Amino acid sequence: MAILEIKNLNFSYDGKKQVLSDIDMDFKRGILYGIYGKSGAGKSTLLSLLAGLEKTNDGDILYEGNDIDKMSREKYRSSTVGIIFQSYNLLPQYTALENVILSMNISGIKEKNKKIKALELLNKVGIDEIKANRRVLQLSGGEQQRVSIARALSYDSKIILADEPTGNLDKETEDEIIDILKTLAHNENKCVIVVSHSLNVKKSVDHIYYLLNGKLKED
């Protein structure tokens, strides 16, 4: 059963130029999806719509059968989808640990010891306790992206949306991040949707889709 469904989605920023046209698509749990396309094809726009960062113009996006436009978008973002950004978007004044805990606090999850859980998550993505207590600007790009992944996992979201997650990383780090994403999809039964240009990512995903002229096509 699809956890996320796109129904006849059309989108335009200015009402004139159509960025996305007639998109119908289902996303299931346990699968790593890859969305490809040229720059400006609308990949990030599609991901923003799935993340509830943009409102749809026409058509619906359903989470477990419910229209996300009718849900609280803040609630949707804070507890349903985990978002991983290309530029990490961590809060620089906080440590890695604090960034993860902040996300848990915003989601409102009931967790007795949020610090322990946050440390576990950070360890899972390869951040040890010493690095976890450093401010994020003291970490490398790869480490920051791991923190970003840990943050996306902190409230046990069923969907992970990643926008160019390896765009700023070297090959070795990219592989490690891809492994984490694969593990999340295959071992933790999450629906992972990755927007990328990377061929390395392309090789690793379970399903590949292309965005061309606003249309989404399966490879």
Add this chain to the structure above:
Amino acid sequence: MYILKNAYTNIIRAKGRNILLGIIVMAITIGACIAITINKSGNAIVSSYKENNPLEVSLSLDTMSYRDATDEEKEAFNLIDIDTINSIGNLDLVTGYYYTLQSSLNSNQIEAVSYDDLFAKPSQTTESSDTQTNTETTNRPSGGNMMESSGDYTLLAYSDISYNEDFINGDRKILEGTMIDKDNTDNVIVISEELATNNNLEVGDSITFVNTNDETITYELKIVGIYEIVNENFDIGMGRNMTSSSNQIYTNITVLNNILSDNGEMSDYEMSSSISSAFYIEYEDLDQLTEKIRELGVSEYYSITTNEDEITETLSPIKNIASFSFTFLIIILIVGAVVLTIINLFNIRERKYEIGVLRAIGMNKMKVTLQLVIEIFIIAFISLIIGTGIGTLCAQPVSNYMLAQEIENYTEEQSNISNNFGGEGFTRPGFNNSSSTNTDTTNTQDNKIKPQTTTTNYVSNLEVHTDITTILQLFGVSLLLTIISGTVAVMFVNKYEPNKILQNRG
């Protein structure tokens, strides 16, 4: 709860930014604290001064008009007598009153202190003289017997001695014996230290005085007290023995009534001239008292004067400072609000990215706003405490400095006025009509611009206190400013969607 914790973390980890904001809030608080404290204390002093110094109302006869009046017109005059004064004094709105009687006497038994003794010590004595005219030696409500023959000694009686300002001010002080209380009707007197020393007089001794109009009439008066002249009241240009303070003798109303009745056929005018009076009322009751005085038949030839100008002048430095501090407070609040809003706006714009991230990961607008406002609130609160402390400490020296400047300005202004008249000692006519606890004036008798010595003792000490109400007002105003400016700034940034903020950064 996590919002509070985040706010605290943000404050600690962005010291530079928050210290800058804190310094601005603190500067506003210090200014506002000083202004509020000085304003409140100044107003409190003005109120307290007025409560403790009720308005003094005096009645003065226009002597020039009286002299020029026809007999018929004089007949129409209703000259003030003691009964009229008592009627006025017993009005409900009069909180206190007194009158004085005075007359001059001679004595063959003792020698008067020479007028020259005021300037040349040790004191010399002179023979009695009855060729001089009478005048008041202190600044009391207008009056003074101009018609009777003059002697070397001025006998003065107060209906209520507690109004004797020479003793209230400390210009006179009892050295030996006692002052005559108001119920005393015996033939008793209180004389000056100089007069006692020059004539080897002591408390308990008696002096025989001679009526200036009829030398066959004598009065034996017993000394019950000797007073010291701490500050001399000089009467410029008179140079007569009876004008010397040392020859001023206090007695009671009964004795003076007897002397005045022995002075022969005194006209109503002569009798009236021996009486001076003053009435004390609340400031707002002046119009009502004026109406009542006229209803009691006091002629329009009597002008009703008050010491309000003098009180106003005495309080003017304080009032000016209170007024200035209020204006200063308003300016501080306006400028502070503008500066704070601008600073907060820049501050929040700088944190636009942070707001975008928080919104992107699901924090709602309300919580984002709350967190940022709490941060500003905490910074403002700490700055307020420090600022209020510093402001309280600074308020006293600042007020002292401002008061000193005000008094200096006024003194200079008064000096300039005197110089414009061509010499020291000239002041405006309206400023010399009565005495009060803060002035030391000596007048001659006509109503023209006249030579005199005037020293206005302005209220020169402004005790400022920052009370709890002031602190609460300060906190209320400053926090309101801070929160409003912070909220305006946050609302400005919150209008952006998180995706746009993050895309712009990208």
